[in-house]
Amino acid sequence: MRFVSLFLNNRLTIAPETLVNDSSLKAVPFFELPMVEQPPLNQTFRYDEKLQQILYGKQLLFDELSFTVDQIQLHYENGYVKYSIGISKTSNGYVCSRCGNEKSRLFAVFSCFRCKSDSCAYCRNCIMMGRVSECTPMISWCGPKVRWPLENNLLWNGELSSGQQLASQKFVEGIGSEGELLIWAVCGAGKTEVLFKGIEKALNLGLRVCIATPRTDVVLELAPRLKAVFPNSMVASYYGGSEERETKAQLVISTTHQMYRFKQAFNIMIVDEVDAFPYSYDQTLQHSVSLAVTPKHFLLYLSATPSKTMKKAAMNERLPCVKIPKRFHGFPLPVPxxxxxxxxxxxxxxxxxxxxxxxxxxxxxxxxxxxxxxxxxxxxxxxxxxxxxxxxxxxxxxxxxxxxxxxxxxxxxxxxxxxxxxxxxxxxxxxxxxxxxxxxxxxxxxxxxxxxxxxxxxxxxxxxxxxxxxxxxxxxxxxxxxxxxxxxxxxxxxxxxx
CATH class of the missing domain: 3.40.50.300 (P-loop containing nucleotide triphosphate hydrolases)
Known part of the structure; x- marks a missing residue:
């Protein structure tokens, strides 16, 4: 997309060329624009709450929003929306601001209709989420925060085993502070139930929580269970094809790939099946999770089969760890x-x-x-x-x-x-x-x-x-x-x- 730079209200600003009727202004690809200050927040502007809930804690492309370019630009001019570069060019090559990819082999160039360039660079690593290119701005929200309900009662009458109780207590203690914790629990130990009390505390403190997992099947398994035990909370599931990706949610159950779209959104990040492919092998997915959390956050890892690196860190007490070697029902694991x-x-x-x-x-x-x-x-x-x-x-x-x-x-x-x-x-x-x-x-x-x-x-x-x-x-x-x-x-x- 091509933008022009112009003076508006005595300030240098930018705008998509399709919205400016002045042929004397030169239109250039987004990455060629001069650095301009973010417009100040206009407190009297009546912003669109739907746009707020979709963009809050995210960075998205124009194509991912159901709003028109002029609606988004109006929010930008009033300080509620921010434009940032999608692909940066450095002395060592390109960097994708969405997924963090720096590998030259995962970038390519194409003849771009939008910016009229014959060599517009784009990132191949995260292209399944929509193409980020040099001329593509990433759009994020910088207006008022979304307000969450303060009553998020847990409706669950089950009992935890002694191992589950210990893990649950450690998780609850971490809510509201910075840190990380590994819960190493056998398959069938009841990891989901271990999360309930910690999530309840976080929601009632007004914190935002994400459960990220590499597999869509796990999202489909977890989402209905969490919606059932937190009926008064804003809960949504995010995965490819999900109909809830525009739903306002304080508790998000998501595939790790969807983390590419978030930025400083979550106070509590729970990475389920942390050892699973592709998350365990893809550094950009791990990078996306690190970008999706707020500067002060608590990170919880769940796994039945943690990597050697994680096991070593736990053994050396560099990574706090709670181990649950027994299933919730108390019977042995079936031996193959x-x-x-x-x-x-x-x-x-x-x-x-x-x-x-x-x-x-x-x-x-x-x-x-x-x-x-x-x-x-x-x-x-x-x-x-x-x-x-x-x-x-x-x-x-x-x-x-x-x-x-x-x-x-x-x-x-x-x-x-x-x-x-x-x-x-x-x-x-x-x-x-x-x-x-x-x-x-x-x-x-x-x-x-x-x-x-x-x-x-x-x-x-x-x-x-x-x-x-x-x-x-x-x-x-x-x-x-x-x-x-x-x-x-x-x-x-x-x-x-x-």
């Missing part, structure tokens, strides 16, 4: 059983299933129990589901990250409309279904790391009424990850005294 499956890749290519897997499959179908069958890739998933449907006469379906019906299929699985659900590792976290067994087809594949297998095993036995679900690892040779995952689970059970 390794089952020889032979050369499963070659058998799939020949259109056959390994004998041991076929035997389990038929028994599982006859039992009436639901099962999640994890596979290493979409290609394996597509071949396997065809063969399974030929062998059993029960509802079978599959899901993966690019499946447009992923949300609907998970709901069907919960509602027992699907008995056998094949999935990639996309569902290794965040999905809680009672009366469930788990199988990993080709568990020796590299994609099944120790943490992935621990998380997968954690899908089973989560209900106190069905705490001993089965976990089977079908393989063609025991991998180190399989052995480490089993030892990990056994050690947690031992630590819990089980």
């Amino acid at each position: 059983k390794m089952v020889w499956g032979g050369e499963w890749k070659k058998r799939l290519e020949r259109g056959k299933l390994p004998a041991t897997f076929l035997k389990w499959l038929k028994a599982q179908a006859e039992s009436g129990r639901r099962a999640m069958i994890f596979v290493s890739s979409v290609s394996v998933l597509e071949k396997l589901i065809e063969l399974i449907r030929k062998e059993v006469d029960v509802p079978v379906d599959s899901v993966h990250s690019e499946d447009p019906l992923r949300k609907e299929k998970v709901i069907q699985f919960r509602n027992e409309d699907i008995q056998l659900l094949l999935t990639t590792t996309i569902l290794e976290r965040g999905v809680t279904v009672p009366f469930l067994d788990v199988a990993v087809f080709g568990a020796d594949h590299d994609v099944f790391t120790e943490s992935a297998l621990v998380q997968i095993a954690g899908r089973s036995g989560r209900s106190k009424d069905d705490h001993d679900g089965k976990v089977l690892l079908f393989h063609y040779g025991k991998s180190l990850s399989m052995i480490q995952a089993i030892n990990h689970i056994k050690n947690m059970n031992k630590e819990a005294g089980l």
